[in-house]
Amino acid sequence: MAVHFTAPADVAPGDCYPTYTPDQAGLVVDFVRGRWLAGWCRLEEANSDLPESRRESLVRIQIAPEAPYRVAFYEV
Numbered sequence: 001m002a003v004h005f006t007a008p009a010d011v012a013p014g015d016c017y018p019t020y021t022p023d024q025a026g027l028v029v030d031f032v033r034g035r036w037l038a039g040w041c042r043l044e045e046a047n048s049d050l051p052e053s054r055r056e057s058l059v060r061i062q063i064a065p066e067a068p069y070r071v072a073f074y075e076v
Contacts, residue, residue, distance in 0.1 A: 001027060001038055004047055018044065029061075036061040039076065 005025075007017040018025070025040040038059050045055040057075075064072035 003071075004073070005043065017041075038073075 001022055005018055005020075005022050005027075006048060007015075011017070020043045022040065025043055027038065027040040029036065030039045031037075038061055040057050040059055048055065053067055059073040060073050060076055062074065
């Protein structure tokens with residue numbers, strides 16, 4: 001999950017990465033019903049008026065040999 005929380009050396013214009021750590025965001029990774037899922041609080045949205053579903057991130061993690069880091073993340 002470091003991929004989501006660490007900016008690469010060559011950040012493209014318009015890309016943004018969080019300024020908080022996975023621990024600060026409450027990152028949890030679970031294996032449920034044969035799938036890897038990761039969830040965390042988007043702290044940049046913590047004080048907004050957005051519904052809770054928009055302040056939380058949930059992704060499915062899948063092996064993808066062709067992808068950087070050999071995994072792909074799919075928003076749930």
